Amino acid sequence: MKIKEITKKDGTKVYRINVYLGVDSLTGKQVRSSVTAKSRKMCETKAHQAINNFISNGSTIAREKVIFNTFDKLALSWFESYKLTVKSNSIRVTNNYLKVYLLPELGVYRVDRITPMLLQEIVNKWAKNANTAKIINGKRERGKCKDYKLLLNLIKRILDYGMQLGAITDNPALKVFPPKLKTRAIKKIKYFDNSELKKFLCYLDTLELTPDNVRRTTLYRFLIATGLRVGEALALSWYDIDFNEQTVIINKTIVQTLTERDKIQKSAKTRESNRIVSLDSNTSTLLKNWKKVQNKRTLSLVDTLIFSYENHNYTYAREIQILTKHFASACVPNIGFHGFRHTHASLLMNNDVNPKEIQIRLGHADYAITMNTYSHLAKDKKKDTAEKFSNILKAL
Structure with a gap:
């Protein structure tokens, strides 16, 4: 100079x-x-x-430097922008992470006083909690989740946002390394085997034909026959069903929000979850019969949610309570709603359906997800493979 x-x-x-x-x-x-x-x-x-x-100032003179006195103000400013780019369920989950984990640990800190050492200590504590937390019904205690790598990523994104606004000059979170999550007991996928499924379906046939029982029986059989997520099924309206082609369009899902208005998300869980699923004749007939009950044997031109009754839309929380009671009455394992999806996949795997077709039907983003999740459920096929190998040796 x-x-x-x-x-x-x-x-x-x-x-x-x-x-x-x-x-x-x-x-x-x-x-x-x-x-x-x-x-x-x-x-x-x-x-x-x-x-x-x-x-x-963010390498710019086009705007004045933005000052955030504490991390919580920076995080909440970032969150307002983040909410404009994601779906309702992502907003709900991220809001929970902020309230339960990030803000209690970092909220009162001055942004420019947050160091790599401070963040490393926090992440180490989260990792220790995750690795030592009791696991009950597949879930850790509240405040001790295993997603501390995701929490660290959120901190990185928030501090990157602060750098873009010129509030800080570097991102200390980039120098933090999350400890490895210890391998605990392998999470067992819950699903019905053939005998359990037959037992449950026979139980459903014994229920009194009240509107509530018919609606729930239709829902359970529909989930088993299609492999849909329960949120996708509860968001379906009759306009989504094509009885002539025997197909159902999936492009919505129910999310757990505080307002009824935002309950139905106008897109599926992922891009690949937007799909068309074929129905078998029995399921198509089952839906037609339920529609008659829903409309009280009258012709209705108004589009309504398929699994609603008398303008009442049922919530997931209420439905899972009733389902649990039905499992107990049928004397079968409690596999939850998602267990119907796993059962559907297991049946397809054991009956030589192309895994790629299963991936598309289930709406998985990646073929590997389908194979890693369900390939080990094809127990019958493993026995067949062993027998085939034995026959190959005999033919030598």
Whole structure:
């Protein structure tokens, strides 16, 4: 940097330097500034300060530096922007992570005082809690989740947001490494084997034909026959069913929100979950019979949710309570609603259905998800493979 000595009209001397600050991150233009001081040393100091101020403001002069006194204010500002880019269920989950984990640990800290060591200690504590927490019915205690890597990623995203706004100059979370999650007991997939499924279906046939029982029996059989997620099924309306082609369009899902208005999310869980699923004749007939009960044997031109009755839309929380009672009455294992989906996949696997077709039918984003989740359920096929290998050897 070349410093010029300038003599003013009153004879006093000052020193001036033209400083190249860098390329503006918002406009893409080069930014220069002029610094004046009473001494060469002071001039150099001011020049370095100008460069540092430019960088700390997000490498831009197009806006003023944004100041967040504490992490919670930065996090909540980030969350407002985040909510505009994701679906309702992601908003709900992230809001829970913020309230239960991030803000209690970091909320009161000044953003510029958050260090890699502080974050590492917090992540280590989360990891220790996850590795030592009691697991009851497949779930850890509240506040001791195993998703501490995801929590760290949220911190990184929040601090990146702070850097973009010029609130901080670097991201300390980038220097933090999450400990490995210890392998606990392998999570067993809950599903009905053939005998259990037959027992449950026979139990459903014994129920009194009240509207509530017919609706739930139709729902249970529908889930077993299609492999849909229960949230996808509860969001279906009659317009989604094509009885002529015997297909159902899945492009919505129920989410757990506080407001009835936002209950149905106008898109499925993932992009691949938006799909068309074929129905078998028995399931198609089952739906037609339920529609007659729902409409009280009258013709209705109004589109309604398939699994509703008398304008009442049932919640997941209520439905799982009733389902649990039915499992107990039928003397079968409690596999939950998702167990119907696993049962559907197991049946297809054991009956030589192409795994790629199963992936599409279930709406999995990746073929590997289908194989890693369900391939071991094809117990009958393993026996067949052993027999086939034995026959191959005999034929040599």
